[in-house]
Amino acid sequence: xxxxxxxxxxxxxxxxxxxxxxxxxxxxxxxxxxxxxxxxxxxxxxxxxxxxxxxxxxxxxxxxxxxxxxxxxxxxxxxxxxxxxxxxxxxxxxxxxxxxxxxxxxxxxxxxxxxxxxxxxxxxxxxxxxxxxxxxxxxxxxxxxxxxxxxxxxxxxxxxxxxxxxxxxxxxxxxxxxxxxxxxxxxxxxxxxxxxxxxxxxxxxxxxxxxxxxxxxxxxxxxxxxxxxxxxxx
Amino acid sequence: xxxxxxxxxxxxxxxxxxxxxxxxxxxxxxxxxxxxxxxxxxxxxxxxxxxxxxxxxxxxxxxxxxxxxxxxxxxxxxxxxxxxxxxxxxxxxxxxxxxxxxxxxxxxxxxxxxxxxxxxxxxxxxxxxxxxxxxxxxxxxxxxxxxxxxxxxxxxxxxxxxxxxxxxxxxxxxxxxxxxxxxxxxxxxxxxxxxxxxxxxxxxxxxxxxxxxxxxxxxxxxxxxxxxxxxxxxxxxxxxxxxxxxxxxxxxxxxxxxxxxxxxxxxxxxxxxxxxxxxxxxxxxxxxxxxxxxxxxxxxxxxxxxxxxxxxxxxxxxxxxxxxxxxxxxxxxxxxxxxxxxxxxxxxxxxxxxxxxxxxxxxxxxxxxxxxxxxxxxxxxxxxxxxxxxxxxxxxxxxxxxxxxxxxxxxxxxxxxxxxxxxxxxxxxxxxxxxxxxxxxxxxxxxxxxxxxxxxxxxxxxxxxxxxxxxxxxxxxxxxxxxxxxxxxxxxxxxxxxxxxxxxxxxxxxxxxxxxxxxxxxxxxxxxxxxxxxxxxxxxxxxxxxxxxxxxxxxxxxxxxxxxxxxxxxxxxxxxxxxxxxxxxxxxxxxxxxxxxx
Numbered sequence: 001x002x003x004x005x006x007x008x009x010x011x012x013x014x015x016x017x018x019x020x021x022x023x024x025x026x027x028x029x030x031x032x033x034x035x036x037x038x039x040x041x042x043x044x045x046x047x048x049x050x051x052x053x054x055x056x057x058x059x060x061x062x063x064x065x066x067x068x069x070x071x072x073x074x075x076x077x078x079x080x081x082x083x084x085x086x087x088x089x090x091x092x093x094x095x096x097x098x099x100x101x102x103x104x105x106x107x108x109x110x111x112x113x114x115x116x117x118x119x120x121x122x123x124x125x126x127x128x129x130x131x132x133x134x135x136x137x138x139x140x141x142x143x144x145x146x147x148x149x150x151x152x153x154x155x156x157x158x159x160x161x162x163x164x165x166x167x168x169x170x171x172x173x174x175x176x177x178x179x180x181x182x183x184x185x186x187x188x189x190x191x192x193x194x195x196x197x198x199x200x201x202x203x204x205x206x207x208x209x210x211x212x213x214x215x216x217x218x219x220x221x222x223x224x225x226x227x228x229x230x231x232x233x234x
Numbered sequence: 235x236x237x238x239x240x241x242x243x244x245x246x247x248x249x250x251x252x253x254x255x256x257x258x259x260x261x262x263x264x265x266x267x268x269x270x271x272x273x274x275x276x277x278x279x280x281x282x283x284x285x286x287x288x289x290x291x292x293x294x295x296x297x298x299x300x301x302x303x304x305x306x307x308x309x310x311x312x313x314x315x316x317x318x319x320x321x322x323x324x325x326x327x328x329x330x331x332x333x334x335x336x337x338x339x340x341x342x343x344x345x346x347x348x349x350x351x352x353x354x355x356x357x358x359x360x361x362x363x364x365x366x367x368x369x370x371x372x373x374x375x376x377x378x379x380x381x382x383x384x385x386x387x388x389x390x391x392x393x394x395x396x397x398x399x400x401x402x403x404x405x406x407x408x409x410x411x412x413x414x415x416x417x418x419x420x421x422x423x424x425x426x427x428x429x430x431x432x433x434x435x436x437x438x439x440x441x442x443x444x445x446x447x448x449x450x451x452x453x454x455x456x457x458x459x460x461x462x463x464x465x466x467x468x469x470x471x472x473x474x475x476x477x478x479x480x481x482x483x484x485x486x487x488x489x490x491x492x493x494x495x496x497x498x499x500x501x502x503x504x505x506x507x508x509x510x511x512x513x514x515x516x517x518x519x520x521x522x523x524x525x526x527x528x529x530x531x532x533x534x535x536x537x538x539x540x541x542x543x544x545x546x547x548x549x550x551x552x553x554x555x556x557x558x559x560x561x562x563x564x565x566x567x568x569x570x571x572x573x574x575x576x577x578x579x580x581x582x583x584x585x586x587x588x589x590x591x592x593x594x595x596x597x598x599x600x601x602x603x604x605x606x607x608x609x610x611x612x613x614x615x616x617x618x619x620x621x622x623x624x625x626x627x628x629x630x631x632x633x634x635x636x637x638x639x640x641x642x643x644x645x646x647x648x649x650x651x652x653x654x655x656x657x658x659x660x661x662x663x664x665x666x667x668x669x670x671x672x673x674x675x676x677x678x679x680x681x682x683x684x685x686x687x688x689x690x691x692x693x694x695x696x697x698x699x700x701x702x703x704x705x706x707x708x709x710x711x712x713x714x715x716x717x718x719x720x721x722x723x724x725x726x727x728x729x730x731x732x733x734x735x736x737x738x739x740x741x742x743x744x745x746x747x748x749x750x751x752x753x754x755x756x757x758x759x760x761x762x763x764x765x766x767x768x769x770x771x772x773x774x775x776x777x778x779x780x781x782x783x784x785x786x787x788x789x790x791x792x793x794x795x796x797x798x799x800x801x802x803x804x805x806x807x808x809x810x811x812x813x814x815x816x817x818x819x820x821x822x823x824x825x826x827x828x829x830x831x832x
Contacts, residue, residue, distance in 0.1 A: 012555050028443040028795035043434040048354050052430045059422055063464035073504055150479055154499045157481035
């Protein structure tokens with residue numbers, strides 16, 4: 001459970017820092033008047049949406065940190081037999097990377113008010129994300145064809161579980177992206193699209209990051225890295 | 235994005251919130267059924283949770299009758315008994331307590347206490363309720379599927395939960411897991427709302443340290459729930475894979491009836507880790523809102539500011555953080571590495587420090603206060619006593635050497651019922667008596683309320699106090715019937731009968747409460763806007779019950795913290811948070827300046 005604890009430690013640290021800045025040490029009983037300690041925020045819809053997404057991403061992070069914790073606990077046992085990784089996973093990773101970059105382009109374009117790069121970014125981002133999902137399905141089929149079935153052993157089951165959980169999140173993101181794209185195709189201006197594009201880009205970056213961690217885990221690279229760190233410490 | 239008009243002090247002027255568009259209901263259905271108004275959603279949550287809670291109440295009656303008079307009700311066999319245990323536990327912990335504190339009180343109080351018009355994402359909020367309702371309906375459907383609901387115990391430990399011969403193995407366990415996953419999805423939607431509303435929805439002048447402790451409790455509990463529920467989600471998903479797709483996440487190699495089952499290689503302990511990583515924070519997800527609400531009840535009804543407000547806030551935050559590193563104290567007898575036990579015993583005992591601090595502060599708030607023995611106050615006092623009681627037995631169980639012999643006895647049952655069953659429910663009752671006048675505009679009948687309190691309070695003690703003794707005798711929990719057992723004296727059976735009669739009486743007293751709720755809706759005394767003369771913002775709304783949008787044309791401006799009771803020199807014994815005393819009343823919107831320390 002060390003992964004989830006490290007994740008939580010980071011969250012707690014950020015929260016404590018934020019609370020401290022919000023005047024956790026102020027003495028509210030002595031302060032009368034409108035300003036007491038830190039000002040209450042003035043909500044704007046875009047900021048509210050951004051913070052909403054951020055909180056949601058923390059929940060998603062917690063979900064994956066827990067799944068990874070479970071993976072590491074189980075994979076530490078001696079009978080762990082990881083399935084060979086289909087090579088297409090690396091191509092998929094590249095597709096997701098391109099997707100993320102495309103949405104970043106769209107985001108930057110939206111900031112500049114450049115509708116063309118928003119259009120290109122959104123369409124390219126959506127397409128490459130679909131390619132990623134298709135590629136993941138192909139990887140499943142390949143493993144299945146080679147006889148590494150879901151129920152054959154826990155390592156296989158974890159492989160399918162992790163990729164499925166991540167895939168579902170990408171698919172959910174595509175719903176949001178689809179809505180923004182539809183709005184764009186119906187002729188919405190850059191100002192109307194800015195928030196949606198921004199949120200999609202953030203979500204995509206985080207999903208890319210999570211995927212890279214999962215990939216590192218599945219290829220065993222993270223395990224090796226942890227082992228090296230442990231040796232250095234001892 | 236429209237830029238806000240900022241006042242001289244950097245705040246938005248009141249009333250300048252038109253850019254956050256409020257949703258407006260157009261007909262009866264959007265106003266009362268598919269409503270996006272947090273107040274309506276709160277009532278929907280409350281009623282649904284109460285309805286399913288009554289099912290849990292009846293199940294507890296059936297269990298108690300079986301324990302005291304085995305064989306009296308012929309339809310209760312061992313399988314049914316386990317199904318009743320499981321459903322009673324799961325309903326009470328998740329579908330009643332979590333839902334009513336966060337979905338019910340959270341929805342009602344967060345916008346009102348913070349001076350907001352509504353939650354930040356009203357549509358998501360509505361969706362949250364309907365998914366919760368779906369989860370409850372799916373759960374209840376478990377009673378009607380072939381084989382009945384699961385009888386795996388509320389902890390759903392694998393492998394037994396999904397093995398043949400466990401009641402409800404066929405459909406019940408699937409129903410339970412799906413329902414839990416739905417609940418978590420619905421809760422996440424609501425939880426996002428509560429957190430973001432606290433972060434972004436506070437009105438002018440409402441700093442974090444001016445928030446009532448109720449909001450601190452609900453806020454912290456929601457953050458914890460958002461982080462902890464994914465553990466249950468992952469666990470449930472993996473078990474669902476095991477049950478439906480034949481994987482072996484949690485299923486070791488098993489030989490049953492001389493036959494090797496196809497599963498193998500799974501780790502049952504892994505599920506226990508995931509479950510309790512959710513399960514222990516869950517205790518505090520229920521307890522923290524209760525702590526917060528009780529602080530407000532005590533302060534209001536003792537006409538005294540809360541003692542040590544800052545410490546109370548810090549304690550809530552510290553308890554929230556610590557509760558994530560104590561989970562394995564539920565697993566001392568699971569066969570995990572014994573070295574862990576020492577670590578988790580230590581963290582468990584450390585968490586008692588901020589908790590005890592809160593108890594001291596409640597008592598010191600009461601000290602020399604002007605205590606009014608209103609019904610909410612009685613329930614709040616009942617809570618303190620009960621919580622201390624349950625907390626102390628928690629210190630016993632937190633120690634490995636004491637826990638091992640007591641584990642799996644009724645002592646544990648008595649402990650957790652006291653600390654997270656009876657205690658939070660007393661708070662829920664107190665809170666309903668306290669806020670009912672705001673929700674409906676009428677007071678609940680006080681005489682009925684006092685009868686309800688005394689029967690519930692004394693009755694709950696009559697049920698659970700003797701249970702500690704039975705546990706110390708070594709009477710095991712989860713047993714359908716005791717049979718002839720040498721170490722259990724006949725007097726224990728008499729005690730069991732006494733507890734069952736008490737449980738039946740306590741349950742019946744709740745009907746009195748439900749009657750009071752319904753009767754007072756029409757015949758209760760008119761409450762007026764602020765019957766308890768309380769300081770917090772929800773009592774200062776222009777209308778009671780608060781209208782859609784809560785605040786009329788202008789949002790309130792907050793000038794002080796939530797606990798200015800009996801302030802020397804003031805003409806009333808309470809100063810509402812939006813009262814600028816001793817400054818000018820109602821300053822012009824853009825010129826409000828700090829009054830400085832008094």
